[in-house]
Amino acid sequence: MIFQPAIIALLLASTVSVAMLLAATPFALDVIRHWNITSGSERQLQLERRTYLFSTLAVFVMATQLLSLLLFVFNADKMSVMFVGAMCAVGTLNANAWGFPALIAQMTVFFLAAGWLAVNHVDSRAPDYPLTRIKYAALLVLLPAVAAVLWLQLKYFANLRADVITSCCGSLFSEDTKGLTGDMAALPPLAAMVAFYATLGLAFATAAFHAQTGRGGVWVAVTSLASFGAALAGIISFVSLYIYEHPHHHCPFCILKPEYDWQGYWLYVPLFLATACGVGVGAVQPFRRVDSLRQVIPALSARLAAIAAVSFLLFTAVATIQIVRSNLVLLGS
Amino acid sequence: MSPWFEKQRHLIDFTLASLARRKGRHLGLLVVFALLVFALASAMLFAHALRHEAQQILDGAPEIVLQKLVAGRHDLIPPGTIERISGMRGVQQVHGRLWGYYYDPVVKANYTFLVPPDNSIQPGTLVIGPALARQRGLAPGTGISLRSYSGALYSFAIAAVLPQASELASADLLLVSEADFRAFFSYPADHYTDIALSVANPAEVRNIANKLAKLLPDSRPILREEIQRTYASIFDWREGIMLALLSAAILAFAILAWDKASGLSADEKREIGILKAIGWETGDIIKMKFWEGALISLIAFLVGFIAAYVHVFHFGAPLFEPVLKGWSVLYPRFVLTPVIDGLQVATLFFFTVFPFLAATLVPIWRAAVTDPDAVMRT
Amino acid sequence: MLATLDYHRSRLASGVTVARSASRPSGLGAARRPDCTVGASMIELRDVKKAFNQGQHNEYWALSGITLNLEAKRVTALRGPSGSGKTTLLTLIGCLARPTSGRVSLHGRDISGLPERFLTEIRRQTFGFVFQQFNLIRGMSALENVMLPAFPTGRAHRELVERADALLERLRLTHRRDARAEWLSGGEQQRVAIARALINDPEVLIADEPTANLDTALAKEFMAILEGFGAEGRTVILTSHDPLVVESAAVHRVIDMRDGLLVEQ
Numbered sequence: 001m002i003f004q005p006a007i008i009a010l011l012l013a014s015t016v017s018v019a020m021l022l023a024a025t026p027f028a029l030d031v032i033r034h035w036n037i038t039s040g041s042e043r044q045l046q047l048e049r050r051t052y053l054f055s056t057l058a059v060f061v062m063a064t065q066l067l068s069l070l071l072f073v074f075n076a077d078k079m080s081v082m083f084v085g086a087m088c089a090v091g092t093l094n095a096n097a098w099g100f101p102a103l104i105a106q107m108t109v110f111f112l113a114a115g116w117l118a119v120n121h122v123d124s125r126a127p128d129y130p131l132t133r134i135k136y137a138a139l140l141v142l143l144p145a146v147a148a149v150l151w152l153q154l155k156y157f158a159n160l161r162a163d164v165i166t167s168c169c170g171s172l173f174s175e176d177t178k179g180l181t182g183d184m185a186a187l188p189p190l191a192a193m194v195a196f197y198a199t200l201g202l203a204f205a206t207a208a209f210h211a212q213t214g215r216g217g218v219w220v221a222v223t224s225l226a227s228f229g230a231a232l233a234g235i236i237s238f239v240s241l242y243i244y245e246h247p248h249h250h251c252p253f254c255i256l257k258p259e260y261d262w263q264g265y266w267l268y269v270p271l272f273l274a275t276a277c278g279v280g281v282g283a284v285q286p287f288r289r290v291d292s293l294r295q296v297i298p299a300l301s302a303r304l305a306a307i308a309a310v311s312f313l314l315f316t317a318v319a320t321i322q323i324v325r326s327n328l329v330l331l332g333s
Numbered sequence: 334m335s336p337w338f339e340k341q342r343h344l345i346d347f348t349l350a351s352l353a354r355r356k357g358r359h360l361g362l363l364v365v366f367a368l369l370v371f372a373l374a375s376a377m378l379f380a381h382a383l384r385h386e387a388q389q390i391l392d393g394a395p396e397i398v399l400q401k402l403v404a405g406r407h408d409l410i411p412p413g414t415i416e417r418i419s420g421m422r423g424v425q426q427v428h429g430r431l432w433g434y435y436y437d438p439v440v441k442a443n444y445t446f447l448v449p450p451d452n453s454i455q456p457g458t459l460v461i462g463p464a465l466a467r468q469r470g471l472a473p474g475t476g477i478s479l480r481s482y483s484g485a486l487y488s489f490a491i492a493a494v495l496p497q498a499s500e501l502a503s504a505d506l507l508l509v510s511e512a513d514f515r516a517f518f519s520y521p522a523d524h525y526t527d528i529a530l531s532v533a534n535p536a537e538v539r540n541i542a543n544k545l546a547k548l549l550p551d552s553r554p555i556l557r558e559e560i561q562r563t564y565a566s567i568f569d570w571r572e573g574i575m576l577a578l579l580s581a582a583i584l585a586f587a588i589l590a591w592d593k594a595s596g597l598s599a600d601e602k603r604e605i606g607i608l609k610a611i612g613w614e615t616g617d618i619i620k621m622k623f624w625e626g627a628l629i630s631l632i633a634f635l636v637g638f639i640a641a642y643v644h645v646f647h648f649g650a651p652l653f654e655p656v657l658k659g660w661s662v663l664y665p666r667f668v669l670t671p672v673i674d675g676l677q678v679a680t681l682f683f684f685t686v687f688p689f690l691a692a693t694l695v696p697i698w699r700a701a702v703t704d705p706d707a708v709m710r711t
Numbered sequence: 712m713l714a715t716l717d718y719h720r721s722r723l724a725s726g727v728t729v730a731r732s733a734s735r736p737s738g739l740g741a742a743r744r745p746d747c748t749v750g751a752s753m754i755e756l757r758d759v760k761k762a763f764n765q766g767q768h769n770e771y772w773a774l775s776g777i778t779l780n781l782e783a784k785r786v787t788a789l790r791g792p793s794g795s796g797k798t799t800l801l802t803l804i805g806c807l808a809r810p811t812s813g814r815v816s817l818h819g820r821d822i823s824g825l826p827e828r829f830l831t832e833i834r835r836q837t838f839g840f841v842f843q844q845f846n847l848i849r850g851m852s853a854l855e856n857v858m859l860p861a862f863p864t865g866r867a868h869r870e871l872v873e874r875a876d877a878l879l880e881r882l883r884l885t886h887r888r889d890a891r892a893e894w895l896s897g898g899e900q901q902r903v904a905i906a907r908a909l910i911n912d913p914e915v916l917i918a919d920e921p922t923a924n925l926d927t928a929l930a931k932e933f934m935a936i937l938e939g940f941g942a943e944g945r946t947v948i949l950t951s952h953d954p955l956v957v958e959s960a961a962v963h964r965v966i967d968m969r970d971g972l973l974v975e976q
Contacts, residue, residue, distance in 0.1 A: 003573035005377065006676060008580075009683035016691050038824075048826055052615050053698040060694060064687070071683065074676045081558075081565050127829045336865030343862035354850035600849070607846045610807065611860040611907065612835035614828055705831070706807035708846055709798055709919060 006075040014150035028136035062113035089253035098156035118280030126292035196234035203227035207309035221282020242326035274311030277304040370637025380572040395529035412523035429525030454510040458492040464504035587692040594696035618701035753783035759813035773799040775971040791968035797950040806834040839908030843920040847892035878906040898929040918949040
């Protein structure tokens with residue numbers, strides 16, 4: 001275990017998140033069991049009042065997860081000096097088997113929370129609160145996910161020992177590494193680029209189409225998630241190379257550093273926003289036929305889809321500008 | 334502007350006015366909050382500044398330092414070693430270093446004697462560190478007599494005092510010529526304290542260290558990155574300890590925040606009741622209270638952080654020095670280079686604003702669910 | 712009697728028991744304001760009952776079954792002694808609280824079962840309140856107090872200031888615009904409260920014992936303002952046992968109440 005402020009902060013944030021959701025659990029069970037919108041009993045009124053508290057809690061937990069995602073990557077990068085061979089966040093995350101799972105779990109929680117918030121939003125727009133039961137059942141699903149983040153972080157930090165020989169980003173994302181990350185780096189640039197632009201184009205088109213016509217909502221979520229994957233693969237396989245102007249530096253985290261003018265944020269912020277909105281569109285689709293939501297859901301999902309479309313466009317534009325401006329030549333003569 | 338932004342603006346306006354109306358009530362919390370930020374930020378800024386200084390110094394250090402070991406203890410490098418390794422592939426430069434410690438009974442302090450690599454010091458003169466100059470009242474042109482371990486008295490003229498900027502590292506330093514060094518310490522000829530190697534390609538450092546260990550099994554190569562790592566761990570660890578000590582304060586603060594937020598005055602309760610009666614919704618009150626918390630946090634954070642910045646970088650962190658710097662008689666008096674680190678600010682935010690907001694969530698909600706018709710019933 | 716009532720009232724703050732009527736309406740349409748002709752029924756109450764501390768030993772029925780139609784563009788007064796339930800009835804009409812049983816409908820739409828979030832929205836658009844204690848927020852200027860109910864609507868700040876200024880001018884308060892609420896006299900406070908009730912341009916103005924804290928001269932002044940509202944066709948519902956109010960020509964209809972029931976004439 002490395003005793004360090006940022007680590008303590010991350011564990012604190014996760015612990016508080018888990019504690020809050022845990023505190024909400026009896027209430028969620030209460031809602032699932034006793035919620036009856038047509039009743040006017042005192043219990044029902046109490047439940048209604050508490051929904052305010054718990055949607056605020058959920059927003060808080062989600063914001064916390066987003067911030068700690070940033071802190072987690074930041075911190076991994078800073079700590080790389082403590083591990084032999086680690087040159088950036090990848091090396092630190094690779095210092096034991098728990099680093100990347102913790103990161104992935106945190107991203108998963110973020111997107112789950114985005115979906116939950118979308119459902120919460122539409123539910124509170126209908127006077128009969130039609131999704132309350134479903135919403136609180138879903139909150140119970142969020143709890144193990146957040147608990148898993150805490151557990152993985154604990155495991156990861158507890159098993160960190162300074163001086164462990166780890167691979168740096170140079171070896172993890174270099175072409176001869178086996179596994180998913182190696183595969184991403186080994187993609188031929190042209191094929192990777194085609195896949196990257198095709199998937200993002202598709203996601204943009206689906207989102208824009210949905211924003212216009214209100215149809216194909218589920219596909220917005222599917223293509224958004226696919227784009228998220230394709231975008232990460234693209235960043236690892238070629239976008240990062242153009243930013244670093246180095247044909248073998250595939251790291252997706254170093255682009256967040258000041259040495260590269262924080263260009264990474266211009267990529268990741270729109271990407272995460274777009275994907276979160278896309279997930280939100282998908283999350284509310286199953287309920288679009290609920291009577292009281294017939295007007296609420298199309299309005300929200302069109303707005304989210306529009307944001308997703310613009311953000312995907314922005315992401316693609318930023319990546320393209322980075323590629324065009326770069327002095328590195330990967331393709332062609 | 335969209336209605337959403339207008340609404341937030343109205344809520345912020347209202348909150349600001351409401352904070353201004355209850356200055357006394359919020360001032361106490363604000364002061365405690367700012368003090369907490371100040372304490373944490375001081376510790377963090379200070380630790381980071383030290384880390385930064387150490388980094389600066391190490392950046393100029395050789396990639397590898399080779400020491401000879403006898404029975405596990407550091408020993409002198411015998412003649413011929415430098416020649417054996419200077420031909421090694423990848424090694425850019427090799428030179429033998431001479432340095433040692435000297436205890437000065439006059440000020441009861443340890444000095445570090447060092448022969449600079451270019452041996453640029455004139456025999457009979459010294460270049461000294463600023464702390465030493467202060468302690469012994471020395472300035473360029475004056476002289477100092479030191480009794481060597483062999484008992485002989487040596488007199489040196491002070492050629493220069495090292496600049497203040499690098500004081501953390503050079504406080505107790507004496508730069509001396511090679512001839513004077515060997516004479517003063519009765520150092521055997523052609524022997525060296527250790528060997529510094531510079532390596533051009535950072536990726537090669539480990540390989541060269543391995544080769545050195547094989548070639549000279551009785552020696553120990555020390556890598557610069559290892560020293561960096563050690564420094565980083567030590568400073569991180571000390572920072573962590575500081576924080577653990579202060580965690581009680583954070584907890585106490587969270588409890589205070591909870592208490593403050595739940596103990597609404599009759600006046601505030603009445604105000605919330607009125608707002609609800611005239612058409613504010615529970616969610617609006619929660620948002621308003623959220624802005625209140627955000628504004629208080631922001632103000633406290635800024636005040637505390639700026640105070641900590643001044644404390645650390647203009648006054649040299651008098652409150653935290655003993656804990657974080659270590660002990661030495663020749664105490665470096667130095668102004669740290671101001672460095673702010675994004676990660677640290679984010680961490681500090683997590684330690685202060687996050688517990689505050691978390692602690693006030695439930696009390697805020699409780700205040701917000703007041704019945705709208707409550708004001709008509711009294 | 713009064714002491715018991717106060718006891719009950721103070722208990723209310725801790726926990727209100729309100730049973731919801733049978734079903735909730737769904738699909739809260741856009742807040743269109745239907746055209747109302749004089750005399751058309753705007754608010755309908757059907758067998759409305761309201762209990763406090765339901766199921767406890769101190770259970771108390773403030774309203775025991777009220778059926779009533781209130782017409783648009785008329786000035787209606789609820790008259791009755793303390794404890795007759797007129798204020799409770801006013802809170803139900805004004806969407807400040809929900810009935811324990813029975814239905815309240817506004818323009819034909821059942822609103823008695825709506826959750827608070829939606830009830831507030833309707834209240835903000837439809838009702839403006841003038842409270843007996845005026846309930847201005849101390850430390851804020853008259854102008855800011857007037858603007859307060861419009862903050863959650865997100866209307867532009869400049870527009871709000873203009874509207875508030877116009878209202879203050881109409882109520883002859885322009886010179887007190889920047890005075891803090893606690894510096895205002897009783898009459899001025901009431902006029903600020905009236906301006907505040909009108910900031911969202913509500914269809915209905917609700918006033919609880921508007922003259923209880925005013926001397927005769929100020930009460931007459933209030934009646935003049937009330938007359939103005941009646942003349943311009945605004946719906947006003949007020950409670951009072953002040954003869955000056957209920958016997959005034961400005962009041963079109965007086966409803967008598969006693970012990971939580973209407974007194975049939």
